[in-house]
Structure formats: structure tokens, C-alpha cells
Amino acid sequence: MLHYIPPAKPLDNYNSSSDTSESRESLVISTNNPATSHSTNRTVFWIGTRPESPIGAPTTSLHQFILNPLKWIVPNPPKKTKKHQESHQCVTVEEVEDEDDTSFLTQFISSGKLREAPTVDQAAEAVKDLLVLMRGESYANGHGYKDPKIDLFTRHRLEGMRAMLKFYTDQRSKTCGHWSASSLMAAVSLNRGSYCARVLRGLVRQYIRNRELLPLNPFGNWNESLLVDEALCMDINLYLQEIGNDITAQKLVQFLNRPEIMEKHGISRRISVWTARRYLKALGFRFTKPPKGQFADVHERDDVVHYRDKKYLPRWQELLERVQKWNSENQAENGPLCGRRVILWFHDESIFYAHDRRRNNWYHKDGPCKPYKKGDGHSLMVADFVSADFGWLRSPDGRSARRLFLPGKNRDGYFTAEDVQEQAANAIDLVQELWPDYDHIFIYDNAPTHLKRPETTPSALKMTKGPSENFFVEIPELNNNGKPIPGKKVKAQMGPGTLPDGTPQSFYYSDTHSDPKLCGKFKGMEQILKEQILKERGIPTEGKLAQCKNFKCAPPALDCCCRRILYNQPDFTEGKPILQSFCAQRGVEVVFLPKFHCELNPIEQCWGYSKRLYRFYPESSNQAVLEKNTLECLDAVPLDSIRRFFNRSAKFADAYAKGLNGRQAAWAARKYKGHRVLPEGILNELEKNSIT
Template sequence: MAVVGGKGPWLARMICHNLPVHEYGKFNTSIIEDEDIAADIHLHLQSLGKWIRAEDIVHYVGTPEFQARLKIKKGISVRTAQRWMKRMEYRWKAELKGQYSDGHEREDNVEYRQKKFLPVWKELESVSRWWKEDGTEDGDARERVLAADPNGRVVVIWRHDESIFYGNDRRKIRWIHSSETAKPYAKGEGASLMVGDFVSPDYGWLKGKETNSDGSAIKSARKFLRPGKTRDGYQTTEDIIEQATIAMDILDTDYPDEQHVFAYDNATIHTARAPNALSATGMPVNPHQNYLRKVKDRDRQKERTVRIKNGIFRDGTVQELYYPDCHPKYPGWFKGTRVLIQEWREKGHDLPDVWALKNPGSKFFKINGACKKKCEVGRTNCCYRRILYLEPDFMNQKSLLEEHCEARGYSYHCELNCIEQCWGYAKRVYRMFPTSSLEADLKTNTISALESVPLVSMRRFATCSLRFADSYFHGLSGAEAAWANKKYRGHRTIPPDFRAELDVHFHKNTV
């Protein structure tokens, strides 16, 4: 610079002496641009394990050793620490792992949803309470009910589900460095606790109104189970029915002025039929002396047999499936599917004649008891089992749980369940508790996490499920319903003119 200015060595010495010294905090460059400092912070974060936070950098920069090293007196904010983590290639996201898939768009699921679930859901929705974003009631449900039925009552829908809390279940979303790869992990390691409960946007978790001195409810529908062969075993249909009985007792006592509906998912344990339920599977074609159903006790150790219950003709009369004990040829025997079908024909049912001859003087027209493979699609008389299955009393056979609920005057339905979001909220809180392998801590933390779910959040979750149901009702697919739910999250239902915006959005993302 001195040479360019036409000066000598003296000016060169003066320029070198007066060059500004870099001081952190006084220029636009960031401390984290220094590779040594970034490496030091990165090493510190690695020493803390995988559950790191931006606050950890704030605390580290605030230590006297770090400040003395950089000759600074002030710390940094959390927002600055978050920017530093992004500069060091950390991202706040879920751990890398395999993906799950379900049969949400499967043909049979879509058919059930559109033809059975959604019509019932729309009917229940019209006579239940609606909720705004702030948790207040949207309109007067009682006025809607009286307009539909002067003697009707407001419907309260109780969603039921089970979920498992693991003793070592911790946060899944954290700061993850770009160099970190996916690692296998075992789901459900350590002690676990299964929780089954009912929830409604009207009242929250299902509890009795009477409380203890500490404010906790004396009666609650919540049930705990320690799953495992060496612990409490595994949940059975009998456990589900027992819990439903407790729930109905609470509602009969504390909420008698409303109509209550239990909504379960389609899990096998909820849809299991009674041991003596009507089922064509395995029924013999001809009369059988010892055709009985095998039933195991609660512990699945002892076994007993029961008779299949009677059927119902289309005119409402009872059909005995067993011959009377005084029958001269088959006393107490099971009649067989051929005889049952013939009895239906005599009652006017439009069924094939199992005794018809192929040709005059030939053998009877033969129909197999059951097809060797799956019955051909569209066939109604390919085998005796198919003929039986299509009869109303066989086809509409209810589950054991549904029969139990209806016997007490309660409705039962399978539906889109917003309780899953309540579990998610509770588990997010649960994962913030200190790690402990003690089962006592597991239960205490689980209860605390469940009770932390606010009622206003439950109502928002219920409104979210209403939007999804309305989206499916309009024929949207899963991806389209998710878009509509996010787009119109301030609404209980999607607006009538949603189609134009939806078409624009999906066209824009596919071209």
C-alpha cells in the first residue's frame, strides 16, 4: 500500500501498526465461523449424548472458561444458539428409522368407511356438541336435538382405545447432525404399561363426579395392565367388557340426562364374537351328534364346549339349529347346513333347493359344503357356507362387546378415533420426565402425563377428526383429506367450494 501511494518504508510500518484488530461482537462475522470454536462446541454437544438442546450451547458459551477464551463478557440467546446449530449442520427432526404403512386406502376399508361409518357418524354429529378453536361450544346442541326430536337427548361420543407407555421411551425428535446415520433400535425395551381409557370432548377422560380429598376421582374408567407372560398377561375381550361395564355404571350414575355412544376401533379384541355366535365356518353339511364350539377360560388353560345360539328367520321367528332331545332319529343333534337351508326355503327365503334332482331319476343337485379356495366374487350359491353367510342373521352377527353395550342401552360404533392424538400429547409430556426403570415411576409418570392433556386440546382433536370425516364424506383420498384438514383448520367442516382450491393445489404439485 505504501508503494502504491508513492511513499517509503515509514508509511508501511505505520499502516501495519494501525490495522484494526478483530473483536467478536463488533463485526458482521459470527463466532461460529471459526472452525476451531465450532469444533469445540460440536465436541461438547457430543459429550452430552443424543438428547441435546440449543440451551446447552447457551450454557456452554456462558461459562467463564469459554468467555475468557474469546475475551467476551456477554452470552448468547437461544435463537442465536439455534442458528449456530443449523450452521453446524444440525436439524430438528425425528430420528431416522424405517417407515410404517397401513391399509387406509385399501378397497375394503374405503367401502366400510363410505358406506357404514360415515353415514352413522353424520347422524351422530348432528345431535352432539360442536366446539370452536378456543374450546367454547359452537352453537347450542340442545336446540339442534329438539329440532330433530322433542324427546331426544344430546349425544356424547366416548372414544376408547389402548396405548402402551414404555419405561425408557424418550423423545424421538431432537437435534440430529448431518453425519448421523440411521440406527436400529428395539421398540418397547424395558418395563411397559398398557393404558385403556375413554375420552370425549365434552368431559375429557371418563371419570365419576365424586372425588377424593386430593381432588382425584373416586371412580374412573381408566384401566392399567402390565403386559407380558410373567406379569399380568395380555388383554382379553373379557377385560374390555369389564371396563365397558365400569364406564356404563359411571355414566348411569353421573350423566343420566344424555345419550352416550361408545366408539371403538376395529381391533380384533373389540370385534370378537361370542363363542356361540352364528358362524358358518366349520358347520357340517349333514346332521352331527357332537357339533359344539370350543371355548377356553380367561387364562386359556381349561376348555369347555357350548352350543351355537339359535338363528332368526326373516319374519322374526326363531330357528332352532339343533334337533330337540325327543327327536326319534337325531336327539339333540346339530341339524346340518343342508337342513337349515331347506328350513329357510320353507319360510319363503329365496335359496337354491338342496334336494333338487339334476335330472329325473338321477342324484341330487350337489353343492359343496365349502369352496376349496376363496368363494368366487359375485357368487351367492357356490357352497353351503356362502349361502349361510349371506343370510341376515349370519351376516349381521354382532360382536360380544356390541351385544353387551346394547343390552345396557348404549350404542356401539367403530369410528375415526381422535383419542390417538390425546395419547400423542400425553406421550410427548411423558418423554420429558427423567428416565427411570422403576415400575412405580412408570405408572406415576403415565398418570401425570395423561392428566396434563388440556380439555381444550381434546376438543381441538375432536374437531380435527370431524374435518377428516367430512373430507372422506366428500370422497377425498387420504392425502387430499390431510390437505383439507390443514387448509381449513379453523372450520368444523370443509367449505362447499373446496374443490377448486384442492384441484389447483394438487395440480401445482404434480406438474
């Protein structure tokens, strides 16, 4: 169906002498849907032979008009009426294929009335709306206007449209009421010519009909990237996944220049390395160092997740009910605690290096080149405790449990389990003296020095399958004062295990054994398993190897070899570390963090805060300067920041308690900054954002 969009004034009053060059209007294709009896209008076909017609418009021949349309989105035409109805001046053509049915329309086209100029009143309303658009929205207080955020290209065209409308509507203008002359005057004001005048007339007509149709900035639309092809993007991503971490722009060039790829996706010419770099950036890749974060490969390992979910988090939730909480403004939250107040002390060690400095800075392009000092320089290890309630562990008179250590073979050696135990003893003395009304909990990470068990604790790692007279453990030799003698060890029998009924089980034959050949010897794993009556538990022991190759048993096997069976027995797995037993005797509980979960330890962020400050200090290789700067930076960490770090760690713990994995917890922590707990609907948000 073809509809004629009429001019605003009646055709009977049309004066062709007023503006004959702009005397034609437009047609609209109306597609009728028989099922719904509704018509949908989508395309305007501009008709004209004069230069004012847009480039690509057909001639006045109706058949050429039907075959060669110029598409344009416009509002719906007037409601269909009978032919020649004056109220709408709408012409309806039922069958465009029939010359007789279109004779009336042909007369309209040939008469020049199809592109009649808008009325002055229409133009006056349009110029008012255009001024409001260009000026922007008014501020609420009435002082000035907000920036309409119109780019220079669009504003330049809007200025031309405004000038044309003013020339056309202003009574003081010599071109008032003259459409083409007004457009030419506006073009002259823009230092342009007749072509600009034609463009302005088209833009103004478009704006008068629909205020939503504004000039578009064509910047960036001249060329189209190959990446708009989703199939090509998928092939590129698959290729980049295949080459893993060896991605380069040159490899992408070689891939896209393959004949089969060019033929498959219709690529006509080869791309350059610079184009490949832009493609990689558009696909989300960056040429940079790999970011540091969680140990993704072991963070979600089965044994790590089991300890986190079954042991650490349940104890954390119990302690959290008795811990003073702090909001995002670092103010204590009111409310009674469930029992005696608990103070959580997090422990960790960190190393500061003398040459660790910020290298990125503003340097003059002609500045001199300065060689960097080789290596990291002297190192200083710091071991300390921190809490959200009191900050670093120290007394008002300056006493502290902080340990400064010079690690290295020819320096102070290495921080051993004995050093950890000694520091814990000093910390217990301080907290029980300064805050005796609270329960104190020490939280350590899963470092081997923290988890060290007594030398005689049952361990299946080096046991032999059969009897042995050489299987013993080495323990430090003690002097007369009960102190270990450095570098001296003696052999001793491994401590007893525990049978299923709770009675002790010796791993060595007695000296009075009936077989003289076995007296005092190690029993061997096979005999130990037989004594534990594993047959009654459904675990056979006959014919088992001592261990699988390199003790790398295929999961989830628990009874594949003798060593694996013993390794999973309760008396071999539940032995308490020395540190935990020692602190328990002093009335302080020790909790160990899950492995590879540094995000649960807020002291890690305290180290990061202090090291950021440390890197701004002048570089020095002096050991005394290193220690001085380190202590100043540690003392500069504010208590408010420490409490925010605690809230962040608590947020990660809450995420894991809600069933999130490491990647999901990291996403939620970034989204809900300042929160201590996550909302209940976090799982729905993760699913909505496709975070797995």
C-alpha cells in the first residue's frame, strides 16, 4: 500500500510561485497484515528529479520509484481515508502495478506539490524545540544549564539547522517565508555552498516531522572490523586457547592469513601486525605481566576445600558470634555478644628488601640513564600479630611480640618452628597481661613451620612394609638444662599409635618378643595394619604394595597401598602440631587457615599497605636504614584501614560459607566493597552475570 504524506496546509491554497523548487513531499510503503488487519509503515520513498533530491533517489517515473526506493525511518502516515479527503489530503493507491490506478498520484508528482515547504508556524515550533535541545536541561536551582553532551560534528549541523529556521521564520529576515533562500543563507553563514543548503533542507524537514531524528555523526562508521563476524571471533578465540600463554600478534596474523581461514570467512586481504594487536585488545587481551592472585590450580583442590568448609569455616562462624564487629565507617556495631568477648590475632611473616622501590615515574625524555643496583639487596623478615580491635600487638610502653629476622645462610638462618613457638610465648604473655578479660585466639597460616608436629608423631611417609631394625626418627639432643643442642640429633622410636578401641599401639616389637630376630625391631606397615583389624572395616591388607609409584595414588583411592591406608587412619592424621599443643597449655586456642587462602588473612593487606609506603622512601643498601624504614612504614598503617582489611577477609569467609568458589568470591568482594557479609541473593546475581 502506498500513502502520500501531505503538507500541513491544504493543497488548494498551494502557491507554486512561493517555492517551486521545494514543492514535493513523500510516499510511504504500508505493509498490510491480513491476519491482524493492521498496517505497518517502515519506508519513505523520496521522489524528485531536481538537485534537492537526496543522492540515490529515483526519477519521477512511478515504476522507477517502485523498483529503486531510498529507505528512511519515519512516523506512521495519516489514517487511511477516501481519495481526495481534504482533512488529511491523503492519496491511497491500491494497485501500484496498474497505470490507471496511479494516475492521480502521477499528477501529484508531476505537479511539484509532493515536496511542498513546511509552513512558517511549523518551522517556528521546530526552532523553539531545537534551541531547548542545544541549550541543555536547566539545573534545579535555576543557575545555568547542564551540558547536553553534543559532539562538535552534530552541533555544527544543528547550528546550521537553527540558522535556516531563523532565516525562514524571523520577520526581520529578508528570506522570511522563502524555504530555499533561507537554507542558502544558512549555508553561507557556515561558509558553505548550495550542497550544504540541500543537506540542511533535508535535515530540517526530517526534524520537523520527527523531533527524535537528529543528525548522526558518521565518525568510525566508514570501515568495519573483521571482528563483527561472530563466527570469525569464535575461530580466533579457539585458536588463542590452543596456543595458551604463547599468544603474539604475529601468530594471529599468520592464523588470519591462512588460505582456508580467508576463504571460510571471505577475507579479501591480509592484515598487519598492528591490526592484529588491535584485534587482541578488542578481544580482551593485554600485553602485560600476568596478574598476581589466588592459586587457581590448588585453591579449589578437594582436600583444601574440605578443610576450609568442614573445619575452618564452622569454627570461624562460632568465633564470629563473640567478636566485636566494625561497620564500613569503622564504628563498632552495637549489640550483645554471645559469651565472653573474643580477640582474633592474625599472624604472618613478610620480607622487606632494600632495593624494592617504585620504578614507574615521570622521567624527561632527554634525561640521563641511571643503572639499577643488581638484586633485591639486603632483606629483613618481619613476623607479627594484628587484630581489628587493637591493631599491631604492642603494649603502651612499647613492648611487642614482633620479631625482626635477617634470613639467610650466613645471617640469622631461617625462621624455624622453635622461633615460632618462642614468639607465640611472648605474644601470650602480652595479651594475657594487657587484656585479661578477653579470650584470645591466634590464627596462623598453613606454613610447615606452624604445622610441625613432634618428631615422634606417627607418620607413614618413610615406614617400611616389613620389619626393620633401622627405622627410627631423629630428635634434637638435649643438654642438662633441657635445651636442644644445635646440630646434634639422636635416634628414637616413633611414638605409639592408637588402636580402634582407644588403646595405644606400639610400632616396635618388645625386647622380650618370642622371636629373638624381631626383638626391638620396627614392626612394618603390614603388621601394624593387621593389628588394627582393618579386615573388620572392609579394608583388605594382603597383597598390598608398600606404596604406589612415587606415592602418587590415583584419586579417590584410599586403600591402594599400605602407606595410603595408614596415611588416612585417624591416629596418623589427627596429631596436633607442637604450636597448637603449646598454646593450648597456656590457655590460648590456635586456628590454622586453609592452604592457599591468603585472602582470609587480613595481615596480608597490612603488609601491602606498608610496602606501598616503603617503596616511596629513598633507596639505600644500608641494613640500618632498611630496618628503620620498615618499622616506620609498619607503624604508619592506620587502625581504620586494618579494620577495613578485616571486613574484607570476613566477606571472603562469608562467601565460602554461602557455597561460592574462589573466582565467585573474588567477584562478589569487588562488587560489594565495604560490606562484611554478602547478600542472600548473591547466588542469583552470580548466575545472572555468568560467573562460574
